[in-house]
Structure formats: structure tokens, C-alpha cells
Amino acid sequence: MLQTLALIQRYADQPREVTRLARSQERELRTTLYASAVPEGQLSQALRNAAAEVEDTYAITIDVVVVGDRALDAQLDALTAASREALVNAAKHAGVTTVSMYAEVDDRGAEVFVRDRGVGFDPAASCDPSRQGIRGSIIGRLERHRGVATIRSTPGGGTEVQMRVEF
Structure with a gap:
């Protein structure tokens, strides 16, 4: 200290x-x-660790709220990795100093939202199959683990990445 x-x-x-x-x-x-x-191997801790790593690397503030918890497995590892990638994208491209991440876990599944109020972008152009950023690191990763990702963004209107896996 x-x-x-x-x-x-x-x-x-x-x-x-x-x-x-x-x-x-x-x-x-x-x-x-x-x-x-918080015991090791829990989703809440993994998400907080990912946010801390991105905060330290990109000198931004990430507000993290996690409701519920569950032991990590392959699906939740994929959700954590996709969430980290969404945070990195916001840190690198949104032009903001604060990003929020909200996660909720219940007995049916887990859902994570990563939001920024930054510059935004055209998701159709960025999700082109020939580009691997969002397509491979977020959408594809979740699809391989029976999950889905939805990206909402408009130029000048910020971005929200919604990611979900079902149990």
C-alpha cells in the first residue's frame, strides 16, 4: 500500500x-x-477479475454488479471470456472512461450486459463473417457453448453487448 x-x-x-x-x-x-x-471458481469472482484486468490495462473504470452466482464450468468460462472481450472492445474503441457490466445468474442461465456511452459503431459492419473480432471472440465463443450474444449500437449512441448462456 x-x-x-x-x-x-x-x-x-x-x-x-x-x-x-x-x-x-x-x-x-x-x-x-x-x-x-467469495469462493474461488465462481462466476462472480471470474467476472470481477476480468474487469480488474481490463481496468488496469486500459486505465478505465468498470462498474461491476453481479446478482446471483454459480460455480464455473465450460459455459461460464466462455461467458466470462466473451464478457472480457466486450470490456476490452469498450475500453479500446468507445472513447469513454467508464464502462458498466451487469450480470445476473439464476437456475435457468446466466446473462451479462456490458454497456458504454461511447462513440458507438455499426454492428452490421463489425459482425461481418470475414472479421473475427466480435464475431469470433464474443458471438462465436458463446454459440459454441449454447449461448447467444446481441450487440446493440449506433454511431454516437454507445454500445450494449448482451450475452446469455442457458443451463
């Missing part, structure tokens, strides 16, 4: 870097204090 505080002082003139460092330290402290609250 002392090392992080020293880094925050060093980067005081770079608010985005200070925010990234502070959020990283907050996550680390929460993990230390509450590590036993």
Missing part, C-alpha cells in the same frame, strides 16, 4: 493514472480483507 501511495504522489498530475492506481489498490485491499467471502 505504501508503494502505491508513493506512485500516486509521483503521478499526481495524471488523474487517470492516479485513479487506476487507487482502484487497483482498493481491489487488492478488498481481496485481502474479504477473500473468504
Whole structure:
């Protein structure tokens, strides 16, 4: 923690870097204090880990809400990976500093929404079969695990990626 505080002082003139460092330290402290609250191998923890990794890599803030939980399996691993890819896409292309991720798990399935209020894009052009970004990393990955993904976006209107797997 002392090392992080020293880094925050060093980067005081770079608010985005200070925010990234502070959020990283907050996550680390929460993990230390509450590590036993969420068992390893659970969807909620996997999604939070993916969000933390993207936050640290791209210096953005990701607001994560997870309702319900379930032990990871191949379907939920695919859902986590697709969610991470949606977060990376938002971080790289949306032109925003904050992205939200909402996940809900019940006995029928799990659903994740990744939303940004960024620049948006034309999903028809980006989901062209000849392009592998969204098509392979999100849509195809979920389809291979009996899941679906829906991308809603308009230029200038932000993006929402809805991903679902059924149990």
C-alpha cells in the first residue's frame, strides 16, 4: 500500500493514472480483507477479475454488479471470456472512461450486459463473417457453448453487448 501511495504522489498530475492506481489498490485491499467471502471458481469472482484486468490495462473504470452466482464450468468460462472481450472492445474503441457490466445468474442461465456511452459503431459492419473480432471472440465463443450474444449500437449512441448462456 505504501508503494502505491508513493506512485500516486509521483503521478499526481495524471488523474487517470492516479485513479487506476487507487482502484487497483482498493481491489487488492478488498481481496485481502474479504477473500473468504467469495469462493474461488465462481462466476462472480471470474467476472470481477476480468474487469480488474481490463481496468488496469486500459486505465478505465468498470462498474461491476453481479446478482446471483454459480460455480464455473465450460459455459461460464466462455461467458466470462466473451464478457472480457466486450470490456476490452469498450475500453479500446468507445472513447469513454467508464464502462458498466451487469450480470445476473439464476437456475435457468446466466446473462451479462456490458454497456458504454461511447462513440458507438455499426454492428452490421463489425459482425461481418470475414472479421473475427466480435464475431469470433464474443458471438462465436458463446454459440459454441449454447449461448447467444446481441450487440446493440449506433454511431454516437454507445454500445450494449448482451450475452446469455442457458443451463
